[in-house]
Amino acid sequence: MSELSTEVVRAAFDELREVREQLHISHQISRCDLRLILRELRYGQAPPEEVESHTRLVLSGDCVCRDLMADVLHVVTTFLTERGATITNPPGAVRIHVRKRVHDVLRSYRCARGAQAKPKQARGNRYGRALPDEEHRALFGHLVDEAGYSAPLPGNGYLMRRLAERCASEFDKPVPYYLERVPAMMSTIRRVCSTGARVNVGTSASPEYVTWYDAYIDRPLGRRPDTTVTSLSEDGASPWGCDHVADPSAQSAFAAVELRDADPDPDSVVIDTVVTRLSEVSPDEREADLRSVLLSLADGGFLPRRRAESLLSDPDGMGDVMSRVQAVIEARGGRVNRG
Known part of the structure; x- marks a missing residue:
């Protein structure tokens, strides 16, 4: 430099x-x-x-x-x-x-780290909307945020207290009030976020099907350094972050499943998934990220592998895809309509 x-x-x-x-x-x-x-x-x-x-x-x-x-x-x-x-x-x-x-x-x-890039948006996603009240949604948002930190989790009760403090600050209630309520609220959040389709975040040869909670909360938390912290699962038996996911972000797979449910046209699934993913990164990173998205779609069975390989090996084809994606992103004002 x-x-x-x-x-x-x-x-x-x-x-x-x-x-x-x-x-x-x-x-x-x-x-x-x-x-x-x-x-x-x-x-x-x-x-x-x-x-x-x-x-x-x-x-x-x-x-x-x-x-x-x-x-x-x-x-x-x-x-x-x-x-x-x-x-x-x-x-x-x-x-x-x-x-x-x-x-x-x-x-x-x-x-x-496999966490959500924009945790503030979690409260308004399909899982946040399914939670019973604003306190649950607030705790959910703070939990998604904490999952993306790289700071250590020093001790078994540290995360629970941190979440209680964040909720207490937001709702102007005493910390002990939330220390008592957080465990039950966490169980509700886990149950809600474990519903719906499990997606393959591995490959077609070595599939691994996980829930949204597994992908965006359990695994990222497991990447925060502290060997003494155990899982948030109700039985408390499994460690956080059983880390054998080929695509730890899982974003393409989850987006594709939701889009497929809403629109059976396979081309729409591919186009919208690519636009969704690339709208969240800076313009100078989009070409490299496009390759990752196409491979993820092929591994998940949403895009024929031959078609993906053909695009990846054809600079003109990739350039055409990038131009179309950029046009859609600009038409939406840099935002993606997630429904």
Whole structure:
């Protein structure tokens, strides 16, 4: 990243200050060891042997915010490579761009963990609407949000208390009130979210059928580091995150099942599933994500494998699909109609 100026890197670093502080709090980090060095610009404590000026950017340390810093600087590099010639104030433009795109980076972390990218939308999905009241929907939304965190779950009751605190803050009631109610509410949420079709998040050769709850709550929670935490299932017997899913996001499979139920036309299922998935990622990531979606649809039996392979091996065909998908996304104002 040597092409980045010190002013641009400083702007990106300063814009991330609040987000990094939130990461430190959620991960219970008292001392951040992130070091960033670029020429005269220095953040963090450099060892005595590193007193010379670095003409190339050096980013080091073990803190959880290091990866965020690296990924955001990559986003900045791409932004300036594509549009830098037309920008008169690069540091100012970078601050605005980072402010807009940092949430995309954080969502990508959630997706990598197999969690919902936009947890706030969960309250209004088919499962949220099926819950008995607003308190259950609130707890459901907080649970979906917690499933995408990478911070540890220190101890068996930590998650329950955290959920109780979040509900208490939202409804202005005492925490003990929710500590008593959360276990029963969790059982209701699990039962509701385990209804409906199980989808294959594995492959046609090695299928694995899971419920929405398995895919988006149980498994992602299991990826949060704490070996002492057991499952939220009623028998309390199985550990969270039995992690052998080929496609941990499961988004394509669940979207395809719901669309198939609503519209028997197989082409509609394929098109709408692709549009749904690609509308949630940034434009520069859509081509790579299109390949992943097509393979997932083929593995799930929603798209003939020969057709998928033909598209994947034909640059013109892929380009045509991307153009059509982009046109639909733009026609919908960047939003997808989920019914």
